[in-house]
């Protein structure tokens with residue numbers, strides 16, 4: 001069996017050795033609670049605050065605007081629910097999109113069933129939201145717009161700066177889930193009030209993320225307790241995780257241009273290679289895309305079978321989003337961009353990372369046509385007939 005190849009970096013990434021090394025002391029020697037007064041505690045506090053400052057500098061914001069959380073699910077929940085709870089009155093209107101991550105969608109749904117109103121915007125066939133749609137959806141009582149920076153399933157980038165400008169003019173809080181873009185693309189942070197990110201998508205550890213909260217943005221905490229994170233998120237800080245997130249951000253800052261150029265070239269090669277297989281389509285925008293995600297549909301094939309067969313060949317990919325993989329409903333994102341149901345079931349997401357090599361891509365493109373043919377030969381539905 002050849003070496004295993006990992007092409008599921010949108011689900012999670014391997015922790016970089018630099019990140020692991022930076023975290024290590026905070027497990028076994030500098031293990032203090034960052035709230036303790038003694039030297040162990042002060043050492044941990046220093047590490048947390050230096051990490052916060054490093055991440056803030058990279059993002060171009062103030063350190064006190066970075067609120068560490070347990071990941072982006074919590075950051076998204078805090079953004080959507082925290083903004084709603086901070087209002088003086090119950091009720092009001094929220095705008096989001098049909099292709100958001102479930103951490104946003106389910107938070108918006110929850111609001112909609114608890115006295116708020118929500119509009120979920122449609123997207124075009126590439127997954128793009130038109131800022132004019134946002135403008136048309138805004139109402140007098142709209143207090144929050146939440147639109148992701150780039151899709152975790154199909155990679156499509158959204159016009160965040162334009163949407164942010166519309167919100168700013170009207171005093172509406174604008175949140176973006178930037179999980180897949182943070183450290184890979186330039187994010188127009190000056191146009192947003194709230195921004196979520198997660199370390200494990202960036203070669204950092206799982207279980208740590210942050211929400212950028214622009215100064216003066218009203219936000220109620222969801223976690224109540226000891227008043228950590230300036231009262232915005234109680235709970236003992238995950239010191240090794242936070243240090244790891246900062247190390248991953250430093251790494252991204254130094255390598256970003258080279259890594260992104262490499263990932264874009266891999267994506268171009270994948271688009272060309274898959275287009276040569278009959279009965280396939282690209283899901284997402286051909287160019288306005290995150291560099292590391294390519295999503296395709298294969299007529300006459302179940303995505304799960306394709307993922308399993310590639311796994312037998314030692315190649316890890318995914319169908320739909322990792323979080324919803326166990327359920328066999330077609331992905332809400334593919335439905336939203338109008339992929340026919342027959343094709344939506346046969347989707348494959350290939351996502352690359354800093355460790356991906358040209359040989360990995362060559363091997364996938366070598367194996368894929370054969371696997372697709374084998375599966376189609378087994379299927380009662382013949383493609384092209």
Ligand SMILES: Cc1ncc(COP(=O)(O)O)c(C=O)c1O
Pocket residue numbers: 010011070071072073074076101103148151152177179180198199207208209323
């Ligand atoms: C776009 C997006 N938002 C939110 C999340 C949730 O992040 P976490 O795993 O840190 O909770 C993910 C991870 O799948 C994601 O891709």
